Amino acid sequence: MVRELTCIVCPKGCPLRVELEDGVVKSVTGHTCPRGLQYANDECIHPMRTVTSTVLAKDGRVIPVKTDRTIPKEKMFECMELINATVIELPVTVGQVLLSDILGTGANLVATANADESL
């Protein structure tokens, strides 16, 4: 089986062609760097994504957040439910961990902006 993919690791978006046999990756072509090769393998075996969103702070402001590493693609919506159920205390700083080891993925939810206590 052949799968055509678009590498999403960087803005170049190289077109990838993966040859699979019984779910095992036999060959990858089209990537122009090693990260693309890694992506092709992951994508065929276990697709992973970073989730970015916002969480609510106690005072009603919204704070941008992300998972600090990729999580399994099928867990994205479950992760969103967790994020939307979270209300945080201020202040926060960039990189501060707000939820750790989300859904047992090893990824943490971290703030991506600073917010003071007072407006």
Next chain:
Amino acid sequence: MKQIDLVIVGGGPAGMSAAVAAYDNGIKNILILERDSHLGGILQQCIHNGFGLHRFGEELTGPEYAWRYEQQVYERNIPYLLNTMVLDISPEKVVTATNSEEGVFQIQAKAVILAMGCRERSKGALNIAGTRPSGIFSAGTAQKYVNLKGYMPGKNVVILGSGDIGLIMARRMTLEGAKVHAVCELMPYSGGLARNIEQCLNDFGIPLRLSHTVVEIHGKQRLEGVTIAKVDENRRPIPETREYIPCDTLLLSVGLIPENELSKTAGVPLDRVTSGAVVDQDRQTSVEGIFACGNVLHVHDLVDYVSEEAEIAGKSAVAYIQGITAERTDIPLSTDGKIRYTVPQRITQKKDVTVFFRVADVYRNVTIRVSDGDRVIYSKKKLKVAPGEMESITLRPDQFADAKALSFALEVK
């Protein structure tokens, strides 16, 4: 009147990078003027990741990328004024601005860098038939509501235009529980990055309807639905293909346009294609001492290139103030139509020049050719070029030293 060496209009990534570069190259008397309540520009609402891979070798979100540069501004104690709107710039570089503390005030600058960014085109909405109910937003406005205010504009969404902001918002609203029924694109190809089609549409099974447009809007108070249709080669809707989609929200993602009202007051001539200033390799406009960089100059898809361009403007403003220049020349750059525009549009000094350009259509197996009359001074083959992706080449002074004019052409096999 207050005297300042370098005034920078706009505190987005372009303004901040230009300020840092100017500071590090020897000009300390700088002032950044920003109309918003914080530095960072449009990046504050771009909470998705995909920024900074070129610059920092890691994937950052918009606010994180902005924060890297804010820190550089703070570390150097570069002065900035927030909530301050620039109203006018004269060709003599008198900058008129206003804020609530000082009222209207003027500054005489030695050099000015324009870094006002861009705004969204809204034209797309005007020529669609039907009513004008609520529920129609530009994609950027929707992004601001969702990401900065935590407010969802609707539940059932159709997006017109497949630019990156539209694609990013398709994913964002899907993750927040909305159903995105379709992204319609008038052209036979998307204007967005391939990676965004993959991770924002394909990941969620959102259909991208190429060569499709919205032909009618329905609903009295609130949007109730849209009629879409396929278009022919002349981009005219084909009546038999009309299709009704019920929805409460229509997002328009029909492109960005540089915000150049101020440039006009300064007497800066604009390029008809880019809608930004005509500049030389230093990003100096045709008005001496006025520079431009970032999205006010031409719309960039990657902030990394914005920073790079802003550094050129920052450094060059310093050289201008200090009166340093390489050997002068004056070579206009022209394009063949397949290449839509170049930045810069002129070369005025003999030094290495990186020329950025965009193409008009998707072309495969092309040769990019730069010639001076009949003489080819540069050529490079590429497998594929697309309008959504900016290209660049670097020319050395020995290649163009005695050229009269340079023409940029794309040869398609």
